[in-house]
Amino acid sequence: MLDKDQIAAASRLLVQHWRDGTKLDALERNLRPQSRADGYAIQAALETQSLGKLFGWKIAATSEAGQKHINVAGPLAGRIMSNTLIADGGTASMKGNEMRVGEPEFAFRMGRDLPPRGTPYSVDDVLAAVDTLHPAIEIPDSRFADFVGAGEAQLIADNACAHQFVLGTPTTANWRAMDLVEERPQITLRGKNYTGHGRNVLGDPRAALAWLANELRGLGLTLRAGEVVTTGTCHPPLPIQASDYFAADFGVLGKVSVGFV
Numbered sequence: 001m002l003d004k005d006q007i008a009a010a011s012r013l014l015v016q017h018w019r020d021g022t023k024l025d026a027l028e029r030n031l032r033p034q035s036r037a038d039g040y041a042i043q044a045a046l047e048t049q050s051l052g053k054l055f056g057w058k059i060a061a062t063s064e065a066g067q068k069h070i071n072v073a074g075p076l077a078g079r080i081m082s083n084t085l086i087a088d089g090g091t092a093s094m095k096g097n098e099m100r101v102g103e104p105e106f107a108f109r110m111g112r113d114l115p116p117r118g119t120p121y122s123v124d125d126v127l128a129a130v131d132t133l134h135p136a137i138e139i140p141d142s143r144f145a146d147f148v149g150a151g152e153a154q155l156i157a158d159n160a161c162a163h164q165f166v167l168g169t170p171t172t173a174n175w176r177a178m179d180l181v182e183e184r185p186q187i188t189l190r191g192k193n194y195t196g197h198g199r200n201v202l203g204d205p206r207a208a209l210a211w212l213a214n215e216l217r218g219l220g221l222t223l224r225a226g227e228v229v230t231t232g233t234c235h236p237p238l239p240i241q242a243s244d245y246f247a248a249d250f251g252v253l254g255k256v257s258v259g260f261v
Helices: 004-020 036-048 064-070 123-128 152-157 205-218
Strands: 054-060 076-081 101-110 130-139 164-167 186-189 192-195 228-233 245-249 255-260
Touching (some): 004 152, 054 205, 064 228, 076 205, 123 130, 130 245, 130 255, 164 228, 205 228
Antiparallel strands (some): 130 164, 186 192, 186 245
């Protein structure tokens, strides 16, 4: 287990690379997390170093394609900081972004707190605490040059590859009565059309949301009212480049888009 000084040093290094748009091969051996717990401890320290405030949470690798993309066996939680937000329809810089993919996602804003407790939260428990559902786009990246080989613990420390995030308008549709598993968002990128699928998100975006609540519960953290959780890509990560315009149409649930320079 890393001590508090090692945790702080590792977090400072990763934050500095994020700010500078630079990459590293790996954390120095004496700063390298050896477990998920180490990774989350390093990640938590970024809240004291970020230029923004905690806006919400992301889940990396909720789909088989996402797991293959970063070479992990299951989901990872990361923090979304307020200074990483891009306005819906706005423009995101590609500077320093080596992962270069966009991901259409279902995002939930919480209406009340879910604090740590002794028993896991069920999907119904978590959904009862949700306020609104939003279409969203995540633009991930890693501070590691070889993010495929970095490993689970380092990627958690790397904030689960969080980079930039676009949150769409809350839907006015009765999403609670819909089967999100079978929702098929339509993505337009570079003149081509792609179809996502709700079931790609850990089998069900609602199950992914419950996973995040329970991951935080296990870490002794509260998922708070007002925080947004984006649940992972519903389509294999799509390659992006400068001058692209990425648009995701979630049907009655709404639309969200972002351009790149």
